[in-house]
Amino acid sequence: MLDEFKEFIARGNVIDLAVGVIIGGAFGGIVSSLTDDIIMPIVGAIFGGFDFSNYFIPLSSNVTASTLAAAREQGAVLAYGSFITVILNFLILAWIIFLMVKAVNTLRRSIIKKQEEAAPPAPPADVQLLTEIRDLLAKQR
Template sequence: MLKDFRAFIARGNVLDLAVGVIIGGAFATITKSLTDDVIMPVVGAIFGGFDFSAYFIRLGEIPATYKGSPDSYAQLKAAGVPLLGYGEFVTVVINFVILAFIVFLLMRSVNRLVATMEREKAAGTAEPAAEAAEVVLLREIRDELKNRGATPPAA
């Protein structure tokens, strides 16, 4: 069983998947930063505030021992207050759309590159067209005449 597991891990697909997960994690961090630090402040400014994640609806009471700001989503959430954080949800949806669009562009480019390479490969390995039987016959006659020492007639 250990031998089979080692063979499974050594396969190219598993290693490719592992690399993809690692790169994807790093790429998700970049996308989150793009969304949180560049896009969401602009969206927040359009909708009336720079911190889009601050949009929420409180569904329960704030505990009496709570010392933080009643307008801080993160502090209220940490205190266990039930919240409907639609601003956070919108941020996550925008993150997903951006990530999906970038992956779409990446896959589109890869597919075009692969198609171009396949066309070039097909064009480079195409068999030359077969010669007509008359051309082959005339070439054989010419070669036979050369072998006999006769000169072929001028064209």
Template sequence: MLREFREFAMKGNVVDLAVGVIIGAAFGAIVTSLVGDVIMPIIGAATGGLDFSNYFTPLSSKVTAANLADAKKQGAVLAWGNFLTLTINFIIIAFVLFLVIRAMNKLKRKDEAEPAAPPKPSAEVELLTEIRDLLKKS
């Protein structure tokens, strides 16, 4: 059973998938930082200092807090600002993945367009070609 598991774990697809998940998690953290630390502050500055992450609509009359964390402690809230931030995050990730896949497709098409050099014939094939050419001359 251990041997079978080892064979399964060492298959190329499993290792490739694991690498993809790890890189995806790291890429997700970078994009989250890009959205939260760069893009949203710029949008906030352009809109007069608005911070979308703290925008919410109380669903209970008990909620009187000014920020989202305290409002969630007081009762049910609709955290639409956080949803907006995550939606922007998703759009950025989807756009970056589109650009990466587009670049990879261009490289693939470029590789397919360039014809590969024919392999050098073996010594036997070269000798047989010479014999054939000599027989044609005589």
């Protein structure tokens, strides 16, 4: 059983997946910072200076604070501004991944096209058959 596990781990797919998860986690932090520190302030400036991160609905009468962090300390809140920020993070991340996959697919297609252009096309079946007949006749002489 241990040998099977070693074989499973040694496969390229498992290692590639592990690397992808680690890089994806780090990339998620970059996208979160991009959204929180760059995009959301610009959106806030365009739409009148509001900050999505502090948009919430108090679910308790004890909540009187104006910031989300203070409101959470006072009681239950529905933090829809944070949810909007997370949705924007997801959309940005999905768009960046789409562009990366598209670039890789374009590169892959160009490499395949170059390989196909480099290899001469195979002769038609009838030409191959005639060539074999000619070679057989040449051997009989």
